[in-house]
Amino acid sequence: MKWLLALLFATCVVAQARDERSASVGMRACIEELVLPGSELLAAPAAMKDPIVLRILATRPHGDRFRYDLEWTGLEAGPYDLAKFLVRKDGSAVTDLPAIAVTVASVLAKGQQEPTDQAAVAPPRLAGYRTQQIVVGALWIVGLLAILFVGRKRRRAAKAPPGKPTLADRLRPLVEAVTTGVAGDAQKAELERLLVAFWRDRLGLRDEKAGPAIVLIRQHPEAGQLLRQIEAWLHMPGPPAPVDLQAVLAPYRAVAADRFDPAARKETA
Numbered sequence: 001m002k003w004l005l006a007l008l009f010a011t012c013v014v015a016q017a018r019d020e021r022s023a024s025v026g027m028r029a030c031i032e033e034l035v036l037p038g039s040e041l042l043a044a045p046a047a048m049k050d051p052i053v054l055r056i057l058a059t060r061p062h063g064d065r066f067r068y069d070l071e072w073t074g075l076e077a078g079p080y081d082l083a084k085f086l087v088r089k090d091g092s093a094v095t096d097l098p099a100i101a102v103t104v105a106s107v108l109a110k111g112q113q114e115p116t117d118q119a120a121v122a123p124p125r126l127a128g129y130r131t132q133q134i135v136v137g138a139l140w141i142v143g144l145l146a147i148l149f150v151g152r153k154r155r156r157a158a159k160a161p162p163g164k165p166t167l168a169d170r171l172r173p174l175v176e177a178v179t180t181g182v183a184g185d186a187q188k189a190e191l192e193r194l195l196v197a198f199w200r201d202r203l204g205l206r207d208e209k210a211g212p213a214i215v216l217i218r219q220h221p222e223a224g225q226l227l228r229q230i231e232a233w234l235h236m237p238g239p240p241a242p243v244d245l246q247a248v249l250a251p252y253r254a255v256a257a258d259r260f261d262p263a264a265r266k267e268t269a
Helices: 002-016 129-159 167-179 185-202 210-219 221-235 245-252 262-268
Strands: 022-024 028-036 041-043 052-062 065-074 078-081 086-088 101-105
Touching: 022 028, 022 065, 041 052, 065 101, 167 185, 167 245, 185 210, 185 221, 185 245, 210 221
Parallel strands: 022 101
Antiparallel strands: 028 065, 041 086, 052 065, 078 101
């Protein structure tokens, strides 16, 4: 039973052993569990021009013989005998060794010394990557332009100072006070001075004295009608007739309120 088990074990070991007798130039190959007769063997010292590089990976006794694991590499194409690259450890002859035939194959054509240049192959195209980059770049540019122009316009609009009040804005509370009968003497005088100053400037009567200027204003088709209406509000008894303030104040909307300051006009007069 023991001998049977040993035989089965040896059979399994041999079955699993590699026995590579051919290889391409420069590629390593192994021959394992190779039993050779005689005393222990060593790999012969290698020379520069040797076509085979041989190494002994393991050595094990096998009765009166030895069992070896060999690794060999062929440097030149052709058939070779590995036994010629072995020597005895004790220096005795190796003429009794059987041939260990191997073949080194070349992957190059006959007479070719260098590998063939590989044909250039275009790299695989990444689907959609270029389009994605173009879209992202366009969106980035649009966002930048929006920040530079749209945002700037909004900031300017937000920071824009309110428009200056017009003469119509200054006259409106005075006219409303007069029409409702709540205007004081100061408000009435200011309203009259503003109207006379405006029409003197509009009609080119700045060099005329106040009395003749008022007469000319009263005779003017547009200015005279408004001035007479104001005088009626100021000096005639009884409640004033309803008036359209928008129409009355229309000529004064295009003039700044501080252009006809009553105090300055009073000093000039």
